[in-house]
Amino acid sequence: MSERIVVLGSGAGGTMAANRLDRELGGLGEVVVVDRDPTHRYQPAYYLHPFDHLSLDDHVRDGREYLRADVQFCEATVTGIDPNERQVTLDAGKLSYDRLVVSLGHELVGEVPWRGEPHVYPFYRPEGARELATTLDRLVARHGDGEADAVSTPARDPIATDGAGTASANAPLPAADPADPLRVVVTEPETPMSCGGAPAKAALLAEDYLADHGVPCEVTLAGPDAHVFGTGKKAKYDERLTTVFDERGVEHVPEFTVADVADGTVTGTDGRTLPYDLYLPVSPQRCPRVLTDASPLTAPDEASREYVAVDEATMRHREFDRVYALGDCTDAPTSRTAAAARKQAAALADNLTADATGRAYEATYDGFAACPLLTEKGKAILAAYDYDGATLPAVESRLGWIADLEAIPRLYWQVWLRGYLLGV
Ligand SMILES: Cc1cc2nc3c(=O)[nH]c(=O)nc-3n(C[C@H](O)[C@H](O)[C@H](O)COP(=O)(O)OP(=O)(O)OC[C@H]3O[C@@H](n4cnc5c(N)ncnc54)[C@H](O)[C@@H]3O)c2cc1C
Structure with a gap:
């Protein structure tokens, strides 16, 4: 046969x-x-690429x-x-x-309300991630030498699709000083999504990166759910993650569904508004x-x-x-x-x-599913669960960071992709 x-x-x-x-x-x-x-x-x-933890080109x-x-x-x-x-x-x-x-x-849904708006970085596409990296580089460089950035730094790569337009790469940089902190907004879609923890990770890594580089910022994560990460088998990880959000001053806006994006403001279906300087939407998926x-x-x-x-x-x-x-x-x-x-x-x-x-x-x-919840450079909560419930304790550890940044990418390329599938 x-x-x-x-x-x-x-x-x-x-x-x-x-x-x-x-x-x-x-x-x-x-x-x-x-x-x-x-x-x-x-x-x-x-x-990981926008916050300089891993190079997209290597992956x-x-x-x-x-x-x-x-x-x-x-x-x-x-x-x-x-x-x-x-x-x-x-x-x-x-x-x-x-x-x-x-x-x-x-498949990422192409019809999105942020199309053509400046400083929008749909990071579920590689183009959005690259463009965000370029803008963060410019922001940090400006902050370092104290000079207002002209439109001088080109995008690293051509930009395509889903609202991640050259408008973002070339737009003048927003202000960011202690009196006027950089407002970063991350939103989740109403649809199911790949890696449900990624928006929370992006919000925390953005806050960590900007604070680490001396850029004053206010970071907000908004989504349709009442919880940052989830309930049921995810509940104990959600509880820990919510504490981290509170400790770090990262705001979570629950039950928020994006209706419109214009003039630097995300408007929800219930009329609430989220003004932003940088907007990191997770694209709807299907x-x-x-x-x-x-x-x-x-x-x-x-x-x-x-x-x-x-x-x-x-x-x-x-x-x-x-x-x-x-x-x-x-x-x-x-x-x-x-x-x-x-x-x-x-x-x-x-x-x-x-x-x-x-x-x-x-x-x-x-x-079985797992999601290393990166909270800041050097720390992560390793969330893992199966049909019966959570399988790892909800602790923030350096080991979790090393596992996600050092071990897992190597295992992914060299072991798991090749069809050797056992292990953590
Ligand atoms: C931003 C982000 C962060 C993530 N972080 C994590 C994480 O930390 N940990 C984790 O475990 N998972 C993570 N994930 C999720 C993980 O990447 C996906 O769950 C995984 O890739 C799903 O594998 P797949 O084979 O179903 O789909 P994919 O890996 O997306 O592969 C689908 C393939 O189908 C091909 N294809 C689609 N349509 C057609 C067509 N009509 N004809 C021919 N080819 C087609 C595509 O080209 C693609 O190669 C993340 C995902 C994203 C987007």
């Missing part, structure tokens, strides 16, 4: 699953990975180099999936499969349209949002038994993180191999 396993997406979940499958299946199957973009991005770098690599030698890469855009015909439609033609793995991630509109693989959740319908333990599709999915595009009831995708990839690969070889299932995804 030789099966063709097609993996859609070569991001975190797709690459981990493809490599693990290639190893487990041995000669029993060929693995083909499809992605429209061979570049692989380590997405946590988006909120944007050719993803093909992380696929095992036998795994084939097909550069193409997926435009439709027909699980009844076991066929994927690509911009380059049709591709049939024996088993399909879907890991197409989250399951990719190709899955919701050109495949029968999605099902609505309780908020009528469509995601790929998987069994939360096996990662097999709930209706189509030769289809499996993992990562941000699924409705597995856990946080959308690379940490979750790693454990999902392990269970998925084992179960797909069991299906292909007629063995019984042995692997189960337990809902």
Whole structure:
């Protein structure tokens, strides 16, 4: 028996699953990975790069180099999936499969109210993160020599999409002195998002970075939820994080939904206003349209949002038994993180191999997800949980920082992406 396993997406979940499958299946199957973009991005770098904790350039690599030698890469855009015909439609033609793995991630919604406004940095896109870094460099440089900055420092890279326009890169810098502190506003979208802790991390790291460089600032995080991080299994991390916000004077504005952005002010649906000098919105996110509109693989959740319908333990599709999915595009009831995708990839690969070889299932995804909540340079709260509850204590530690900045990026590139998926 030789099966063709097609993996859609070569991001975190797709690459981990493809490599693990290639190893487990041995000669029993060929693995083909499809992605429209061979570049692989380590997405946590988006909120680390602006504050000088990690270089985005070091974490944007050719993803093909992380696929095992036998795994084939097909550069193409997926435009439709027909699980009844076991066929994927690509911009380059049709591709049939024996088993399909879907890991197409989250799509950022393009229609946003901040489009074209200056000093807006949607840091869930690499362009927004780079542009924020450039502006912070200019602010710190100006503060250092006390001179008003002209529009002299060019953006490091061309800017594109989602309101992160050259308007921000070239706009005159806002004032920032003790009488007139720099107002930084971070907002969360109403939609589900990848890495739910990232907005809180961005707010705390912004405050830490600016204070550390002597730039007076007032930082605000606003979002639709009542809590900074969450309730239930996240409650004890939320409690600790809220204390950190209070201690550091970072304001949390709960139950705030962005309605409009104009003239340096974010206005909520209830009329509350948040004036800003720098605005760091988290873009709204959704399951990719190709899955919701050109495949029968999605099902609505309780908020009528469509995601790929998987069994939360096996990662097999709930209706189509030769289809499996993992990562941000699924409705597995856990946080959308690379940490979750790693454990999902392990269970998925084992179960797909069991299906292909007629063995019984042995692997189960337990809902594991993790989010190192970076609070300031040198400190982090390591939040981790599974379907049963929290698994680590809610303590701020240097170890958490070292784990997230030193250990995890190396493990990600050199171990986990290559399909070796056990460990913390
Ligand atoms: C700012 C930010 C910070 C984060 N921080 C953390 C963190 O600290 N810890 C953590 O564990 N996780 C973090 N995450 C989340 C983590 O990056 C994601 O959960 C993870 O990448 C999901 O993997 P995935 O395979 O589902 O999607 P992705 O890694 O996004 O991969 C999806 C792939 O599908 C491809 N694709 C999409 N549509 C098509 C199409 N139509 N045709 C062809 N190819 C297509 C894309 O090009 C992409 O390569 C963060 C995310 C962001 C944005």
